[in-house]
Amino acid sequence: MSSxxxxxxxxxxxxxxxxxxxxxxxxGEIPGAELVCVVDNRPLGDSVxxxxxxxxxxxxxxxxxxxxAGQGVVREWGTTILASGTDLLVASTGALTDERLAKELLNAGPGRVYFTGGAVGGLDLLQAARAMGPLDDVRLTTTKLPSTLEQPWMDEELLGRMRSATAPVEVMAGTARDVPVKFPKSTNVAASVALAVGDSNAVRVRVVADPAARHTSHVVExxxxxxxYRFEVRHLPDTANPATSQVVPxxxxxxxxxxxxRTGQIL
Structure with missing residues (x-):
């Protein structure tokens, strides 16, 4: 451990x-890091x-x-945290598809902002490939259980198709700028791919609801x-929150x- x-x-x-x-x-499972406090807007009592x-x-x-805690926290508090001189590790990368917010966070300080890749792999390779030249075509297909994708903005026709589906149903198609805003708890992977590629508009995203989806699937091409390059990851959903894959924490x-x-790991 570091001194x-x-x-x-x-x-x-x-x-x-x-x-x-x-x-x-x-x-004490993370040498060099200690939990000082927990912030939550609910009274947690002795559970923490x-x-x-x-x-x-x-x-x-x-x-x-x-x-x-979600994209809203990043939007509301991100720059305040960094301006205080405190570093910030962001799990809800979907917030970074807002270009104005992304620029504010990257330019804020003296605290530093970091992002985690979450439920997708291969981002380091995409960054390396991008350094050699532009990627002409980047696509992401995310497949989840219909119930985890329901959103307040959906009309009755779409909700009906999702709830009665016996086969995969395309719920939305767009760019990595558009999709995370519509699915704030389910599509942070799209934003992570966009960060690796360097352009939210260059990443084409399909969101698919599949009633037979035992695993959450992300396919990056x-x-x-x-x-x-082609990467496919298949994760079991978290039992407490099926919109999140078990691997994310x-x-x-x-x-x-x-x-x-910590030393001795692949970065």
Whole structure:
């Protein structure tokens, strides 16, 4: 473990992601990082392994905030956190499809902003390929259970097709700029791919509802002058929150380990 002082971590959100991340931190599973407090707008009582604090209180005692509560938190508090000098690790990357917000976060400081890849792999390879030249065609197809994709903006016709489906139904097609806004809890992967590619408008996204989908599926296809790439990941949904894949909190923990200075891992 590094001889430097441990990262003092404040965790925003005590849901499907936050409980796993907070439990691992409290158990000392991330060398170089300690859980100082939990921020949540609900009274959590004794269910959390660290004191519950307001965000303002967390900024007084933490040098790293982990967002595990949704895109709204990133929009409302991201720049405030960074302006305080506190670093921010974002799990809800879908918020970054808002170009204005993304620029604000990247230009804010003195705190630094970091992003986790969440439920998709291959982003490092896409970044490397992009460094050689533009990717001409980037596509993402996300498939989930219909119930996890229902949204308030959907009309009765679409909801009816999803609820009565016996085969896959395309729910929406658009760019990585459009889709995460419509599915704020279900399509952070689209934003993560867009961040790797460097252009939200260049990533074409299909969202598919499949009543037989035991796993959540993400298929990324990209091609350019230097090669073609295809990645497919299939995750079991979280039992407490089926809109989130079980692997997501562990991706957050891996990012935390890197920020805390753990050595001997692939970056």
């Amino acid at each position: 430097t002082a441990p990262r003092r971590v404040g965790l925003i959100g005590w849901g499907a992601i936050g409980r796993v991340v907070g439990g691992a931190l409290a158990a 392994p660290a004191p519950q604090r307001t965000l303002e209180q967390a900024l007084e005692s933490c040098d790293l905030i982990v967002e595990a 990209a091609s350019g002058a230097h090669g073609s 562990y991706a957050v923990l891996r990012s935390l380990a890197a920020l805390a200075g």
